[in-house]
Amino acid sequence: MPRYLAGRVAQALLVLWAAYTVTFIILNVLPSDPITLQLSAGGADVSQLTPAQLHDLKAHYGLDDPIVVQYFHHLWRALHFDFGMSLTQNVSVGSLITDKLPSTIALTAVAIGVVLVLGLGIAFLATYVQWRPARVLLARLPAVGVSLPQFFVGLLLIQVFSFSLTWLPATGTHGWRSLVLPAITLGLPPSAMLAQLLTRSLNDTWREPYITTARAKGLSRWTIQVRHALRNASLPALTLLGVLVGYTVVNAVVVETVFSRNGIGQLAQQAVLGQDVPVVQAIVLIAAALFVVVNLLVDLLYSLLDPRVARAGRAA
Amino acid sequence: MSTSHRHRTRRRLAATAVSVLAAVSLAACGSGGSSGSSGTSAAGGTQDGKPVPGGRLKIAFWSDFQSCIDPNQVYWIESRSIDRNVADSLTDQDPKTGKIVPWLATSWTVSPDATSYTFNLRKDVTFSDGTKFDATAVKTAYDGLHDLGAKSTLGLTYLAGYKSTTVVDPYTVKVDFATPNAAFLQASSTTTTAILSPATYKETPEARCAGKIIGSGEFTLDSYSAGKSVKLTKRAGYAWPSSLIANKGAAYLDGIDVSYIAEDNVRVGSLTNGTIDIAWPRQPITSADQQVIKASGATIQTRALPGIIGLLIPNVTAGRPLADLQVRKALYKALDLTSYAKTVYWDGYPVAKSSVTSTTPYAVDQSAKLVYDPAGAGKLLDAAGWALGSDGYRHKDGKKLTLSYLTNAAGPGDQLVQDQLKKVGIDYQIKVVTAAQLTPTGNAGDWDLSGGYLTRADPSVLGSSLDQAVSKQYTAKYSQDPATAAKISALFAKGLSTADPTQRAAAYKDLQDALIDNGVAFPLYDRLQTAGVSGKVHGFAWTSESFLRANDIWLSK
Numbered sequence: 001m002p003r004y005l006a007g008r009v010a011q012a013l014l015v016l017w018a019a020y021t022v023t024f025i026i027l028n029v030l031p032s033d034p035i036t037l038q039l040s041a042g043g044a045d046v047s048q049l050t051p052a053q054l055h056d057l058k059a060h061y062g063l064d065d066p067i068v069v070q071y072f073h074h075l076w077r078a079l080h081f082d083f084g085m086s087l088t089q090n091v092s093v094g095s096l097i098t099d100k101l102p103s104t105i106a107l108t109a110v111a112i113g114v115v116l117v118l119g120l121g122i123a124f125l126a127t128y129v130q131w132r133p134a135r136v137l138l139a140r141l142p143a144v145g146v147s148l149p150q151f152f153v154g155l156l157l158i159q160v161f162s163f164s165l166t167w168l169p170a171t172g173t174h175g176w177r178s179l180v181l182p183a184i185t186l187g188l189p190p191s192a193m194l195a196q197l198l199t200r201s202l203n204d205t206w207r208e209p210y211i212t213t214a215r216a217k218g219l220s221r222w223t224i225q226v227r228h229a230l231r232n233a234s235l236p237a238l239t240l241l242g243v244l245v246g247y248t249v250v251n252a253v254v255v256e257t258v259f260s261r262n263g264i265g266q267l268a269q270q271a272v273l274g275q276d277v278p279v280v281q282a283i284v285l286i287a288a289a290l291f292v293v294v295n296l297l298v299d300l301l302y303s304l305l306d307p308r309v310a311r312a313g314r315a316a
Numbered sequence: 317m318s319t320s321h322r323h324r325t326r327r328r329l330a331a332t333a334v335s336v337l338a339a340v341s342l343a344a345c346g347s348g349g350s351s352g353s354s355g356t357s358a359a360g361g362t363q364d365g366k367p368v369p370g371g372r373l374k375i376a377f378w379s380d381f382q383s384c385i386d387p388n389q390v391y392w393i394e395s396r397s398i399d400r401n402v403a404d405s406l407t408d409q410d411p412k413t414g415k416i417v418p419w420l421a422t423s424w425t426v427s428p429d430a431t432s433y434t435f436n437l438r439k440d441v442t443f444s445d446g447t448k449f450d451a452t453a454v455k456t457a458y459d460g461l462h463d464l465g466a467k468s469t470l471g472l473t474y475l476a477g478y479k480s481t482t483v484v485d486p487y488t489v490k491v492d493f494a495t496p497n498a499a500f501l502q503a504s505s506t507t508t509t510a511i512l513s514p515a516t517y518k519e520t521p522e523a524r525c526a527g528k529i530i531g532s533g534e535f536t537l538d539s540y541s542a543g544k545s546v547k548l549t550k551r552a553g554y555a556w557p558s559s560l561i562a563n564k565g566a567a568y569l570d571g572i573d574v575s576y577i578a579e580d581n582v583r584v585g586s587l588t589n590g591t592i593d594i595a596w597p598r599q600p601i602t603s604a605d606q607q608v609i610k611a612s613g614a615t616i617q618t619r620a621l622p623g624i625i626g627l628l629i630p631n632v633t634a635g636r637p638l639a640d641l642q643v644r645k646a647l648y649k650a651l652d653l654t655s656y657a658k659t660v661y662w663d664g665y666p667v668a669k670s671s672v673t674s675t676t677p678y679a680v681d682q683s684a685k686l687v688y689d690p691a692g693a694g695k696l697l698d699a700a701g702w703a704l705g706s707d708g709y710r711h712k713d714g715k716k717l718t719l720s721y722l723t724n725a726a727g728p729g730d731q732l733v734q735d736q737l738k739k740v741g742i743d744y745q746i747k748v749v750t751a752a753q754l755t756p757t758g759n760a761g762d763w764d765l766s767g768g769y770l771t772r773a774d775p776s777v778l779g780s781s782l783d784q785a786v787s788k789q790y791t792a793k794y795s796q797d798p799a800t801a802a803k804i805s806a807l808f809a810k811g812l813s814t815a816d817p818t819q820r821a822a823a824y825k826d827l828q829d830a831l832i833d834n835g836v837a838f839p840l841y842d843r844l845q846t847a848g849v850s851g852k853v854h855g856f857a858w859t860s861e862s863f864l865r866a867n868d869i870w871l872s873k
Contacts, residue, residue: 053465089383089542090525099541155581163585170582170591171376171575260577262544270543275752 008299012292019288020078020281024071027277074281083282088274093282096267101286103173104263107186107255108248110179114187115244119194119237126195127202128225139199145192150251154185154258171260182259186251190244197240201233208232235306242298246291367855369568371871375594375864376577376586383542384525387510388461391469393598393621393771393845396507397863398546398574401567403510403531406435406454408558409502409773409860411619414677416501419558420449420511420532426815430498431477437487441556443513444536451489453514455481458491460517461509467521470772473780473787474503476812496813498820499776502677506772506861532556534567534867546574561857561867568855568870580605587848588612593871594856595848596864599727603662605848613851621843621862622676622773624781625668628721628733628765628838631794637717638764639797642700644835649693650740651733653686656841660729668839671778671831675862678775678824685832686839693740702741710741718743722763724754729841758790766791769843773860775824776811782836783808800834 058064065073077084083093126138161181162170169178205211206229214224252265264283271279382392387399406421421435441449458481461471477495484490493500503509513530527540534557535548550567557564577583580597584605587595595601601609606616630638630647637643657665666674670682694704702710702717710717719742721730726746734744749757758766768781768791781791785805796804807830811823831837845862855868 085522090522091542099544155579158582158585163589166589170586171577257578258582260575260579260582262541262576266543273750273752275750 004303005300008296012296015292016285016288020075020285021071023281023284024074027275027280028067028070078281078285084278086271086276086279088270088276089279093278096279097264097282097286100263100267103261104249104252104256104265106179107182107252107261107263108245110183111187111190111248112245114183115191115194115241115248118187118191119198122191122195123198123202123237124225124230126199127206127229128221142192142196142199145188146196148188150185150189150254151258153188154182154255157181157185158258173261173263178259178261182255182261185258186248186255189251190247194237194240194244198233198237201236202229205229205233231305235302238298238301238305242291242295245294246287249287249290365854365872367563367568367868367870368873369870370570371873372571372573373569373594373853373866373869373871374573374575374592375596376575376583376592378576378578378580378583378597380543380576385527385537385540385542385546386521386524386529387507387531388457388464388471388512389468389521389525390507391770393863394596396771396861397596398548398572399507399510399531400533400859400863401535401548401572401866402529402533402537403507403512404441404533404556405505405507405510406437407501407505408560409505410560411675411858411860411862414773414860416505417559419505420556421504424501426501428815430496430500430813430815431493433491433500433504434484435489435491435504437489438556439487441532443515443530443532444551445513445515445530447513447515447530449511449532450486451483452486454489454511455483456514456517457511458509460512464521468508470506470508473777474500474506474508476786496809498812498815499774501815502772502774507863535572538571543576545576546572548572548574557867561865562855563868567867569866572866584608584848587614587850590850593850593853594864597846600661600665600844601846601848606662606846609848615849615851617847617849617856617858619845619858619862620666620673620675621771621845622673622860623771623777623843624769625671625673625839626729626769626841626843627671627767627781628840629768629781629791629795630835630838631761631764631766632797632800632835633761633794636764637702637719638835640700641835642696643702643717646693646696646700646740647737647742647835647838648686648832649689649696650737650742651686651838651840652688652736653840654688655736656729656732659732660727660841661844666842666844668842670828671837671839672775672828673842675860676773676775676777678821680825680828682828682832682839690740697740697742704741708738708741709743716743717741718745719764720745720747720762722747722749722754722758722766724749724751733840755790759793761790761794765838767840771843771861775827776808778827778831778837779808782831785809795836796834800836803834804830804836 055064063070074084081094085091086093086096089096122138122141126135129135129138158170158181161168168180170181172178211224211228214228249264252263253269254265255261256263256265264286267279268283270276271283377394380392380394382390382395384390384392385395385398387396387403390396390399404420406419407416407424408419409416420438420441422438424433424435426433435454437449437451437454443449443453447453458475458478461468462475462478464471466472477493477497479492479494482490482492491500510531516524516528516530519528526542527537529537534551534554536551538547538549540546549571550569552566554566555564575592577586583595583597584601586592588608595609601616609616630644632639638647653668657667667683669686670679672679697710697717701712703712705711719737721733721744723730723746726748730746734746737744747763757763770777770780780787781789782795783805784792784796784801785808804827807823807827811820811827814820814823845858849856852872854870854872857865857868859865
């Protein structure tokens, strides 16, 4: 197991390095000059500068070094969690991230809770309930959830729960109450995906020979569902969940805009449109780190749920 | 959920449905026009009772794109609105007359050639860090603003030709220019030239942007988190407002809380349900939203923003369709500005009449030159060799008459122009690029029309977009051939070379004529600043540049 773990961690670090390097190459190959961008973000124009001023500005942002030097310089600093200054926002990337990450993390964590409760709940009921119309209805529900656009769901929830019933705030990042509506909005589509997959996988499991054996032994439907079917059916769902965690961070931008939450999603959108290279790079790295960590956790859970996985890893 | 609770909820939903229906039917009966007055209007004004001190004003803007709060550096309208209440300037401008009135300066003299300004200063003013306001502070501030260079987009033109500031005596200061700058007196009333405490200029420009600024205004900046929130606290002992302000002492409000809500209907909903007191968007509030706001007991405040009107600016490079003056003349006739105002905004929305908006001093009505005449446009295009083809578009030498419009945010107005131009056989292509790519693409010159507007209560503001002698912007570079540019730049220089209002008026009339006669600028839409203001807000006022003025605001309990 330790060897398996070490291998996976090394792999994770490699993925992070690759993500950083690819972003660096892409952003520095784009046909635009960071200084022009920096000035145009301030509404000014590079052609208004004298060559001397231009040189000073480039030196100020470390843009006068050869690209390879810049790369190692930035990589070294990134290893120390120093991502330099934002080109458009006048503060360090680090302070931007620490300012905006907490609200996004809180939002994502609650949204994942929504995904687990809704996704598991619907799939469980859809395969457990025996009354046919309810089964059909529950099985169709995920398709509706997936096809509802998030901004529409968000605006609808605000209209009903904030403006009409005035139960929950429509905007802001203060307290748990401001998390409820955005988390539901963010969690709805992924929970529908999870429910769809899990329903399918539970249905398949119910047709397995060992379920027939369990039934023959006289176990109740409840015991079979909880003890045998769910455990076996949850493996593919777990993989999907790993992907969905990354998906919620990426999708935070829509929800953050609708609910006026100034988080990482909005920052990412601004940074991409403004080609704020250091900020984009830091965010890509954070997203990649999140993906890597969650998938590592999923893989480890996998080997707990299904010992064959760890054994296969060792054999290879 | 208990039964009684469920009933209550249902009743509440029913009540909401009724109120929504009421709003809709009101919208149907209403004229759809804008309400509220212009100028230094008050939402009810101070007349409707004695001002009550206390309370915090909650205001929501739409965005904080520039992520900067330093008055010397920002061009972003929303930040300037906040700054107006944190930092004072030497002079103030009357929104009704455009006249410059005393503020931190009690009087001033201007040399006839507009190269030298001498200000006499108030002696009782302090910055919020306790530092005394005097001639040295003014010198530090103006030198500091000038040192910002290109970092201050507006400062660059406001201080055009700046030579030096001299301390004559502790309360007299002289500002000298190498070239005439008649617009400087107006500039001295703006947030851009606001005087900050000398300590502020020891901070880096980035730190100032991020909130390290100290002013002498009726509020102090408590905290600024870019794009998220701004908190202002009332300055105790404030006693030096400009003569335009009724309240001569400290602000009535305890403070102001600013938030940013990007979605229009969330912002409007937050106003109607009382979460915020003022909803302040960039685009005018739609007539449907206005009805909803009015139905909730709030008012709509409206004022035309002074400065460059919403313009289309041509690229007249040889070989491109708009190089031909006759095609540009046809374009004026092909644009239906009246229906643009009515369709994109509402019935009764002001129609564009010149290259500057109606509230800009020295604005001249040019509507006689901007009459919609599609038949006339067709005739001009025929004469210019662009013949109507079977596909509904005009062609010449096998080339289609295509005009590509460069923008970073296409709106319904752009589609309306596309539709209007199609009627005379012009193929209007909307080319959308990201904000970061706008300037590089503009500089590359592969476009036929681009847009532009800028807020300043002086017509010289047009120079920042159109005067090749001072502006390096692509709009200036591509919109005039050398002969036209010489003519236009001479008129800009004439407007700046005299302090005499009559001569300035004549120069800017000639300039506004020349911009249209030579096809340099195409006025498209007038610019209104609207704000939804809750019924409990009293004493709401605009500055001459249509920013928020919070000195007289008080909240009823």
